[in-house]
Amino acid sequence: QVQLVDSGGGLVEPGGSLRLSCAASGFTFSDHSMSWIRQAPGKGLEWISLISSSGSHTYYADSVKGRFTISRDNAKGSLSLRMNNLRVEDTAVYYCARGWAANWGQGTLVTVSS
Amino acid sequence: DIQMTQSPSSLSASVGDRVTITCRASQGIRNDLGWYQQKPGKAPKCLIYAASSLQSGVPSRFSGSGSGTEFTLTISSLQPEDFATYYCLQFNSYPWTFGHGTKVEIK
Numbered sequence: 001q002v003q004l005v006d007s008g009g010g011l012v013e014p015g016g017s018l019r020l021s022c023a024a025s026g027f028t029f030s031d032h033s034m035s036w037i038r039q040a041p042g043k044g045l046e047w048i049s050l051i052s053s054s055g056s057h058t059y060y061a062d063s064v065k066g067r068f069t070i071s072r073d074n075a076k077g078s079l080s081l082r083m084n085n086l087r088v089e090d091t092a093v094y095y096c097a098r099g100w101a102a103n104w105g106q107g108t109l110v111t112v113s114s
Numbered sequence: 115d116i117q118m119t120q121s122p123s124s125l126s127a128s129v130g131d132r133v134t135i136t137c138r139a140s141q142g143i144r145n146d147l148g149w150y151q152q153k154p155g156k157a158p159k160c161l162i163y164a165a166s167s168l169q170s171g172v173p174s175r176f177s178g179s180g181s182g183t184e185f186t187l188t189i190s191s192l193q194p195e196d197f198a199t200y201y202c203l204q205f206n207s208y209p210w211t212f213g214h215g216t217k218v219e220i221k
Contacts, residue, residue, distance in 0.1 A: 035210070045150075045158065045201055047210035059208040095157055100148055100205045102169065104157040 022096030120213025
C-alpha cells in the first residue's frame with residue numbers, strides 16, 4: 001500500500017535552515033506529482049509547494065517563495081524540502097502528499113524559536 | 115489566488131444525523147476539489163477527489179457533489195468515528211488553497 005514517511009523536523013533558530021525528507025513506497029513514485037503541506041499549531045492546512053512527476057516544474061506559495069526549495073529523486077523514491085531563512089511563523093507540522101493529496105505522510109514538526 | 119469559503123466553521127450533530135458542509139470557490143475550478151478528514155494529532159485523510167469520487171476504502175456514507183464554484187460534502191448518517199475536522203482543497207490552479215475547516219462535534 002502507499003506509504004509516505006516524513007522526517008527531518010526539529011528545533012531551529014530564526015534565520016536557520018533545515019531539510020525535510022519524505023520516503024515513498026507502494027506506488028510508482030515517478031508517475032506522481034508531490035506536494036508539501038503544513039499546519040501551524042491549532043491552525044488550518046496550508047499548501048506550500050509542489051513538484052511535477054519529472055521534477056521539471058515546481059510551484060510555491062508566496063509565503064515560502066525564495067526561501068524554500070522542493071526537489072525529488074525518482075530513483076530513490078524520495079522528496080525533499082530545503083528550508084532557508086526560517087521564521088517563527090514557519091513553525092508547523094509539515095506533511096508530504098501524493099498527487100492531489102490523495103495520500104499523506106505522518107508529518108514532521110518544525111519549531112522555529114530562539 | 116482562489117479563495118475557498120467553507121461553511122459552517124463548526125457544527126454540533128448527533129449520531130445518525132445527516133450532515134452537509136459547503137465550500138464556495140471565488141472563481142470556477144471545474145471539479146478540481148478534494149475533501150479531507152482530520153482527527154486530532156493525525157494527518158489528514160482524503161475522502162473525496164474530483165469533487166464527487168469516493169477515495170478507495172472510504173465508507174459510502176460520505177459523498178461529494180458540485181462543480182464550478184459550489185461544492186458539498188455530505189455524511190448521510192453520522193457515525194461516532196466521523197467526529198473530526200473537515201477541509202476542502204482546490205487543486206485547479208496554483209497556489210492550491212484550502213478552506214478554513216469545519217469542526218464536527220458531538221451534540
